[in-house]
Amino acid sequence: MKLNSITVKLGGTILILFLIVLFPLIYTIDQLFSSYFYSQKMEQIDFFATKYSETITDVNDKESYHMFEMISELNNVDLFIFNNKGVILNSTGLLNFKEGKSVGEIIKNPIMNKQHLSIEYNDSKTSQTYLISGEPILINNRVSGGLIVVSNMESINTSIAHMRSWLMISVIGSLLIAIGFTFFISRKLSAPLLKMVHATREIATGPLKTGLSITSNDEIGTLAKAINELGRELEDFRSNRREFFANISHELRTPISYIKGYSHVLKNSLYRNEEEKKQYLDIINDEATRLTTLINDLFELSKMEEGRLELNIEALDITNIVISSINKVNLKANEKKIKIISDLPITTPLFHTDGYRLEQVLINLLENAIRYSDDGRAIMVKVTNDQNYLYVSIVDQGVGIPENDLPYIFQRFYRVEKSRTRVAGGTGLGLAIVKNIIDLLSGHIEVQSVSGAGTTFKITFPLKESGDEDE
Template identity: 45%
Template sequence: MNGKSIVWKLGLTIMILFLIVLLPLGFSIYSIFSGVYSTQVHKNVNELSLNLSKTSVGPDRNQVEFYEYLSSIMEKDIVLVDENGKVLSTNHLSQFKKGVTIPRDLYLRLRESKHFERGYTDPKTKEYFLTVGRPILEDKKFNGGILVFASIDEIHRSLHNVRNWILITIIGSTFLALGFTLFVSKKLSSPLIKMEKATRAISKGNLDTKVNIASKDEVGSLAKAINDLSIELNNYRRNRSEFLANISHELRTPTSYLKGYAQLLRKHQYKNKEELESYSSIIESEADRLAKLIQDLFELSKMEEGRLELYLQHVDLEEIIEQSVKKVMLKAKEKNLDLSYNIEDELPLIFSDGARIEQVLFNLLENAVNYTEKGNVYLSAWLEKDHVRILIQDTGIGIPEDELPFIFERFHRVEKSRSRKMGGTGLGLSIVSEIIKLLKGSIEVRSKSENGTSFLISLPLDSTIEESNHEI
């Protein structure tokens, strides 16, 4: 396994944190045990030496025998010395024997009536003792002393055992923690490794890749985001392919017409002037259609890249509506359609891009006229709270309900042959939708096949203000 992998990094981090907590804890436990044992021994020996020094008045034979007996049952060496430092009583646990004189420094400490404690190691047995010395005073006069030797080897052995058990516990806990840490780190890093493999597969073009992580935490949210990204990229690739196919098809038709009729003119394959004018008219119409397609593609591209500039100013919406209706009126009269509009009350000036609003209205009105064979086209506008509503209705062929969710997609046509006959590029409603979004507005369509279509536009009075919700 790679030492730089997240499993090892995460595992090492957890282990370091574990040891940072466990080692001081073990040291603290050992220190507590050691302190408790040492304190207890010091206390017992000091109390014993103090009591003996108080009960001793003058060393005599009875006291000597009593101390020797007391030493044997307490497993401590109680050394009784006279005023000259001579040993009178001992249990032979220490180096001092009866009749010998204790070292001068000990004698002087007792002579000075000072209590002392010190460690002592037997030179032969290497046994370690705690030595406590106290003077025997009679009427504040030095009358000898008591030395209590308490072996603390047992305590040391107990502390060593405690220390060994603590070390064994730490080592065992470390191995258990290591196994647990590797398990947890693998468990935590496994989803990340899966997501890393999935993203690499996606980057290589396998856009059907999915990450199967069911957790509802941040990792699950990241997995869902990767799956959403895969879906979006897949949709983008499919849309791009469809877009390129549609572009190729849309460009092929007018260019074929242009090339074909241009060849007829070049070879003078026409019978009379009327036929010549007819061919020229077709070439002009197809050239206009090609130019419009290119212009629509250019505008849509700028919108999607966020490069379309809006020229925001206070505009008169009534005037824009009148201009849009006038541009379509001639075509409506040619088809004997009744084109009318009604503006309820007086609309206020709105801060928006007037040219783009006129482009939207013209596109929708032209579509309504193109797809209405008889009846009427009607536009109404009114003010509702801080939005202006514009409704465009027709009595045309309508749109099937299953097609409604897709009409704002590029190149989507309900009836492709008829749409091409009308001269549409399939981009008009896509451009309308993008412009409405840029103006912070919304658009809704309602239609049924053979029952007409209505578009409801909602524009804010100020297009620079973000709206979280647009009521329709």
């Protein structure tokens, strides 16, 4: 396992966080237990000092001290009594507090002022620390002396040492458990990431469709789904790009071949008469026009897909746009004796759109209807609306579209019958352009068709400002 791997970094981070929490906690527990032992011992000797000072009726009566030795042994403490002059009258023999010696001012003054005494005393000779508790001996409400209880800190230090030993054992055990737990968790958390790294490397080197089987509902699962979707989209993009280049090369090759072939015939005067010459020139002109249309459609579609198509949004009447579109395609319709019937309401609400682009959509759909309708048929253009939406329907009686082809007709270069489309003069980009423009205008287009009976395109626009986001 590499030291710079995500598993090590994640595990190290978790372990460091654990230690950051653990050590202050251990320190706090140590201080709490130390304070507890100290306060318990201090309360104990305070209780002895208070209790036994009340039993003494005369500091000079040594007969009343006969219980001191027994009390000292039973409670593991030492005691001594001094009079109001600070002279020790009786002692169990601890430290320098011997009978006949005087106590220091730090002990005497609080007692003589009728105050309770609780201090730590450090013996400079033995370097040991003692707890001292003292109470004044009151006779007739006058201080006759003081009773001092002294406890060695050794028992407290022993208890604290035992407690710290157990704490250390607990820390070591916790660290071992934490290391194992951290390793397990870091492997568990990093495993999906490592799978995603492997999947993205596969995507980078060739195979685009990945099969990440990460089903969690957290951010890791979301990222895995995104990588799977990215792989599918890249695979689709690769397929579409391959198909696009195949289609565009074919679409360009055909008119170029015609132009090259017939120009060669004309250049070398291989025609029989002027009529045949004119026929070849017409073919060259038609193919040049078709080539120009293809290039223009490609350029416009590219701008739409990249979001670079500028829209001129304004409030317009849909009926005017429909009438204008019909007028522009009537010449082609008349050539095939096709009648375009319009069903327009007397009044329609104004709605915000780009009139030029909407007319481009309608002309494209009408030309498609004319192109794939037999001579003498009819095309219906109908406009309706309700409170929220505006509807435009174009219904033809043409050859129709097979049901299996309907989901794909808005894709670039998709053709239902390629040979028929080529004869009809289509580029295979018209419906793709229509779909992109309607999306930019915040509209929706749907198609219904029965093969051999005709096709209906229905466009829906919301009665609000269309295409605001693209303005």
